[in-house]
Amino acid sequence: MYIIIVGAGKLGYQLSETFSLKENDVTLIDINDEALQKANSSIDLLTINSNGMNLEVMKEINIETADLLIAVTNRDETNMVIATMAKKMGCKKVIARIRNPENTSQIKHFMEHLCIDYVCNPELEVAKEVGKILLKIEAVNMEDFAKGRVSMFEYKLTSESDWINKPLWKLTLPNRSLIVAVLRNGEMTVPNGETVLSEDDIVFLIGVKEELEKHSKSELHLPPSRKTKRVMVLGGGRAAFYLAKILTKSGVIVKIIERDKERCKELANSLSEALIIHGDATNIDLLLEEGFTDMDGVVLFTGFDEENILLSMLAKKHKIPKIITKVSKLNYVNIIDELGIEIAINPVLLSASEITRYLNGGRILSIAMLLGGHAEVMEIIAQEGSKIIDKPLHKLDLPKGIIIGAVVKGKKVYIPDGKTVIHPGDRVVVFCMKEDLSKIEPYFYKTKRGILNELWNSSKNHR
Structure with a gap:
């Protein structure tokens, strides 16, 4: 596929890296030469220093032959104009990032009248993900696949765990489950039967949801998760606004602490059911006065990763049951587990996952990016004529970094x-290390043009 990305910020960079790994032709456009140089130094793509609304530049790069344009500049209006212009000039599909809540309420109108195929909103996706975590009753991190029948659970092993200091082949795992990855000291690996687990390892299991839940309660001795009734959000940006809307609809009492007085007024006017407090989230006396230690959940949404990380450690010290930390810098993701932060949300990775899922046209039904994008878990529908079907798995010689979990x-x-033999139409949950992503294609898709090309043609045929 020929893909044009306008905007070389964090999301633009992540998308460029993701798509370039799948043998696509990627062009990245931005007016920031430093951002372009950073992308050029580590990604195989073409960079152009220009305004994305420059018609002559769009003609020069043959916009009419492009399969996809993604506009992710820092302005909603610019993204909408670029996407619409590209579509009118012949680009097959266009995606625009729209973040402002006022614009979000009109997304259907924009898509219909401005010919935009898909809209991504990182802050809204973050709020949805955080809301899901806060409102669920499980005491472990979890991702669902296959309409909730299959789950991936994430366990952090303690000194009391029966699993430490033993090779995997000696472990008693939950029925119908499989350990697909182990995270140790910030490095994720695919284990084998001789792998010995250690204290503080994080293990990723894929299996039948009910069996994993039963195991987590009976054998891992995890503390029961109580219903979330009170949540404090530190930072009052767009993600906090969307999250407060989600939580208050479910009857949760929400307090938002924001240091900007004008922003507090805006939030108070639009969030009548939440309590908005003007103050500095790093003021510990203020936090204690507002009942910080009595909260069922604390969400760190300040504009500074360092503040979020330090405040999450404070919340952990006070044993708050659910602590969720937003981390925007991708290079921080690898050290989060070292600091004992259990749930970290990265808006860039969430948005990249949503865009990838949309582009996959329905054949990849869900996708989870792990550890800063260094691994992915995908739910793929097996199709007729692909290499994966109608033969035992042991004859496929799958690369070590690809594990079929369910x-x-x-x-x-x-x-x-x-x-095990996979047949057309089966749902296959696949764990894959980042460096092995391109190796999935020969097994699951009939053509050699890349996953996105195959799925793109499929989505066009079903419109």
Whole structure:
């Protein structure tokens, strides 16, 4: 595919990296030469220093032949204009980032009248993800696949765990489950039967949701998760606004602490059911006065990663049950587990996942990016004619970094072994290390033009 990305910020960079790994032709446009040089130094792409609304530049790069344009500059209006212009000039599909809540309420109108195919909103996606975590009752981090029948659970091992200091082949795992990855000292690896687990390792299991939940309660001795009734949000940006809307609808009492007085007024006018407090989130006396230690959940949404990380450690010290930290800098993601931060949200990775899911046209039903994008878990529908079907897995010689964690046939979930045979239409949950992403294609897709090309053609045929 020929993909044009306008905007070389964090999301533009992440998307450029993601798509370039899948043998696409990627062009990145921005007026910031430093951002372009950074991308050029580590990504195989073409960079152009220009305004994305420059018609002559768009003609020079043959916009009419482009399969996709993604506009992710820092202005909603600019993104909408660029996307619409590209579509009118012949680009097959266009995506625009729209973040302002006032614009978000009109997204359907924009998509219909401005010919925009898809809109991404990082702050809204963050709020949805955080809301899901706060409102769920499980005491572990979890991602659902196959309409909730298959889950990926994330366990951090303690000194009391029966799993430490033993090779994997000696462990008693939950029924119908498989350990697909181990995170140790910020490095993720795919284990084998001889891998020995250690205290503070984070293990990723894929299996039948009910079995994993039962195991987490009976054998891992995890503390029960109480219902979330009170949440304090530190930082009153757009993500806080969207989150407050979600939580108050579910009857949760929400307090937002924001240092900007004018922003407090805006929030108070639009969030009648939340309590808005003007103050500095780093003022510990203020936090204690407002009931910080009595909260069921604390969400760190300040504009500074360092503040969010330090405040999350304070919340952990006070044993607040659910602590969720927004971390915008991708290079911080790798050290989060070292600091004991259990739930970190990265807006860039969430948005990249949503855009990838949209582009995959329905064949990849869900996708989770792990550890700063260094691994992915995908739910793929097996198709006729692909290499993965109609033969035992042990004959496929899958690369070490690709693990098939579960196969769903109709309503039945199977944890595969070497004898498992996948048939067309089966849902396959696949764990894959970043460096092996391109190796998935020969197994799951009939053509050699890349996953996105294959899925793109599929989505066009079903419109």
